[in-house]
Amino acid sequence: MVVTIFIALTLNFLLPRLIPGNIALTILFDKYGSHLKPQDLKLIESQLDLHGSLLQQYQIYLVQVAHLNFGYSFYNYPESVSSIIAQSLPWTIFLLGSATVISVLIGVFYGSYIGWKSGTRQESFLSTFAITLSSLPYFWLALLLQLFLAVVITVDGVHLFPVALAYSTSVTPGANLPFILSVLHHLALPLMTLVITTYPGYALLMRNTIVNVLGEDYMLMAMAKGLRVERIRKRYVTRNAILPVSTSVALSIGYIVGGAFIVEEIFSYPGIGYQLYQAVTNFDFPLIQGIFLIITLSVIFANFAVDLIYAFLDPRVTLK
Amino acid sequence: MSANGQRRFFSSATRRSAEAALGRAWDSFHELIKDWRAKAGLTMLLIIIGIGIIGPFVAPYSPFNTSFTAWQPPSSAHPFGTDYIGEDVLSWFLVGTATSLYVGFIIAVSAAALGTLVGVVAGYFGSIVDDALMRFVDVLLIIPGFPLLVILSAYFPPTVTSTIIILSILSWPFLSRVIRSQTLTLKQRPYIMASKLSGLGSMRIIWRDIIPNLLPLIFINVIFLVVGAVVAQAGLAFFGLGDLKSVNWGTMLYWFEAQDGIVYDAWWWLLPPGFGILVLAVGANFLSNAVSAMTNKTRR
Numbered sequence: 001m002v003v004t005i006f007i008a009l010t011l012n013f014l015l016p017r018l019i020p021g022n023i024a025l026t027i028l029f030d031k032y033g034s035h036l037k038p039q040d041l042k043l044i045e046s047q048l049d050l051h052g053s054l055l056q057q058y059q060i061y062l063v064q065v066a067h068l069n070f071g072y073s074f075y076n077y078p079e080s081v082s083s084i085i086a087q088s089l090p091w092t093i094f095l096l097g098s099a100t101v102i103s104v105l106i107g108v109f110y111g112s113y114i115g116w117k118s119g120t121r122q123e124s125f126l127s128t129f130a131i132t133l134s135s136l137p138y139f140w141l142a143l144l145l146q147l148f149l150a151v152v153i154t155v156d157g158v159h160l161f162p163v164a165l166a167y168s169t170s171v172t173p174g175a176n177l178p179f180i181l182s183v184l185h186h187l188a189l190p191l192m193t194l195v196i197t198t199y200p201g202y203a204l205l206m207r208n209t210i211v212n213v214l215g216e217d218y219m220l221m222a223m224a225k226g227l228r229v230e231r232i233r234k235r236y237v238t239r240n241a242i243l244p245v246s247t248s249v250a251l252s253i254g255y256i257v258g259g260a261f262i263v264e265e266i267f268s269y270p271g272i273g274y275q276l277y278q279a280v281t282n283f284d285f286p287l288i289q290g291i292f293l294i295i296t297l298s299v300i301f302a303n304f305a306v307d308l309i310y311a312f313l314d315p316r317v318t319l320k
Numbered sequence: 321m322s323a324n325g326q327r328r329f330f331s332s333a334t335r336r337s338a339e340a341a342l343g344r345a346w347d348s349f350h351e352l353i354k355d356w357r358a359k360a361g362l363t364m365l366l367i368i369i370g371i372g373i374i375g376p377f378v379a380p381y382s383p384f385n386t387s388f389t390a391w392q393p394p395s396s397a398h399p400f401g402t403d404y405i406g407e408d409v410l411s412w413f414l415v416g417t418a419t420s421l422y423v424g425f426i427i428a429v430s431a432a433a434l435g436t437l438v439g440v441v442a443g444y445f446g447s448i449v450d451d452a453l454m455r456f457v458d459v460l461l462i463i464p465g466f467p468l469l470v471i472l473s474a475y476f477p478p479t480v481t482s483t484i485i486i487l488s489i490l491s492w493p494f495l496s497r498v499i500r501s502q503t504l505t506l507k508q509r510p511y512i513m514a515s516k517l518s519g520l521g522s523m524r525i526i527w528r529d530i531i532p533n534l535l536p537l538i539f540i541n542v543i544f545l546v547v548g549a550v551v552a553q554a555g556l557a558f559f560g561l562g563d564l565k566s567v568n569w570g571t572m573l574y575w576f577e578a579q580d581g582i583v584y585d586a587w588w589w590l591l592p593p594g595f596g597i598l599v600l601a602v603g604a605n606f607l608s609n610a611v612s613a614m615t616n617k618t619r620r
Binding site for chain 1: 469
């Protein structure tokens with residue numbers, strides 16, 4: 001893990017410096033040069049810190065990162081990158097977290113159901129359905145849901161779901177009921193998009209492992225002992241089949257992050273993906289880099305956390 | 321013996337090995353095609369590839385012909401309607417399919433070449449080489465792909481070439497793991513031992529014994545790489561990255577979103593590119609499902 005973090009940090013440091021002619025600076029001057037004051041320019045120069053040897057720059061960079069100092073956003077100047085990230089990260093964690101939990105739950109139940117029915121016509125139909133759903137491009141699904149559930153279909157002249165944002169502008173943020181309801185109402189479509197495109201993957205994996213577990217010798221033994229089906233299902237099959245699913249959750253976190261980013265962009269959901277989109281359209285390089293670093297570190301930590309949980313789920317695995 | 325004959329003599333052994341491998345691949349293809357999912361998947365892929373090949377020639381208008389009324393729903397003159405500046409959506413779709421597939425294919429082939437090279441070298445040579453390469457691959461696999469894609473594209477000039485280079489660099493790691501594990505099992509086969517004992521160099525063994533046997537695996541992975549690349553291209557376009565003037569499925573969706581197609585209820589503009597990606601992805605997934613079902617069967 002330490003090696004991975006180190007490589008991510010170095011990559012983040014080297015990328016802007018490897019590009020010939022520093023496109024960042026060129027674009028920046030083209031875009032903001034006319035209305036920048038000389039002291040601003042000096043600040044940006046010191047921020048990009050292109051003075052001194054590469055090694056010295058690297059040293060300064062590492063110290064700043066350790067202090068969670070990613071500099072100032074160009075576009076939202078004088079707001080700092082870390083404060084923008086701090087505001088938007090909770091929304092992304094909220095969206096991604098709830099989407100992951102719900103997809104895993106649906107996936108495990110759906111998968112166990114079709115796993116037990118393996119070989120029947122119903123199983124074949126449900127598996128085909130899951131394969132089709134898992135092939136849906138999430139950005140397209142997001143646009144379809146937005147078009148039909150938030151624009152085209154109305155009940156008594158009222159749209160079913162909001163088109164964008166995380167909560168309605170008419171409520172005051174805080175621990176009050178209208179705000180919470182508004183947040184959930186706005187969460188619905190982005191959440192639906194992510195759940196519909198991720199749960200089939202878990203379901204298909206669960207089905208495959210259940211079919212494998214059913215073929216194991218200890219299953220024959222359990223049957224021969226005359227254990228009740230209910231007990232076999234819970235203690236023998238599901239417990240074993242859930243292990244590969246938890247590994248796949250860890251592996252897919254990085255992938256779901258990408259999906260969540262595009263979904264946030266489509267629904268203008270104020271998470272970190274939406275901020276990244278804003279940063280990219282405004283050539284706000286410090287913000288782009290700060291977000292990349294935070295997301296990479298979060299995914300690495302999430303993987304590490306899943307490893308720990310795995311040891312808890314599977315007693316055969318011991319932590320070194 | 322002429323120079324040509326000499327070359328033929330020396331390469332005949334290579335060709336025999338390659339032919340045997342291809343023969344085996346052909347047999348398993350026949351086995352595979354008995355599965356209805358493989359049949360359906362292949363059909364879907366062929367339909368999309370067919371549209372991609374003939375599309376640009378049968379497109380009724382130039383995709384950049386803006387002389388029509390904007391925001392027209394489907395009609396006989398414009399079966400897929402028109403977009404925000406009156407371009408024909410059907411023409412965009414037909415030309416866009418070709419571009420999406422073409423770019424996807426270039427990315428897939430270069431990523432497959434890179435992935436195969438790393439996988440075979442790691443698997444064949446083992447020890448330190450293997451450790452170092454696979455460590456590197458693990459890091460690439462763990463770094464979330466999309467943010468990395470975005471940050472790279474933000475620094476590269478927005479051209480199709482940049483997109484191809486960036487996506488090729490990012491797409492190979494997973495394949496290299498698959499190739500490596502397959503190489504590990506191939507390495508133990510008796511005929512590799514025989515080649516080694518007869519004093520052949522590593523390069524020749526890799527080239528004439530290992531690569532031909534990996535071809536079916538590489539081929540099936542190229543299909544998934546194409547799908548992945550098409551989806552990634554579209555994702556990039558959504559962030560306003562890459563060449564937005566290029567006509568492809570991704571830019572169709574981008575302009576739909578950027579020009580508020582939602583507000584105009586322009587479903588005719590949204591459906592074609594999405595269906596294109598969907599059919600391609602479902603086809604690839606059906607095929608992969610059939611392949612894994614078959615490999616499981618032979619293993620038992």
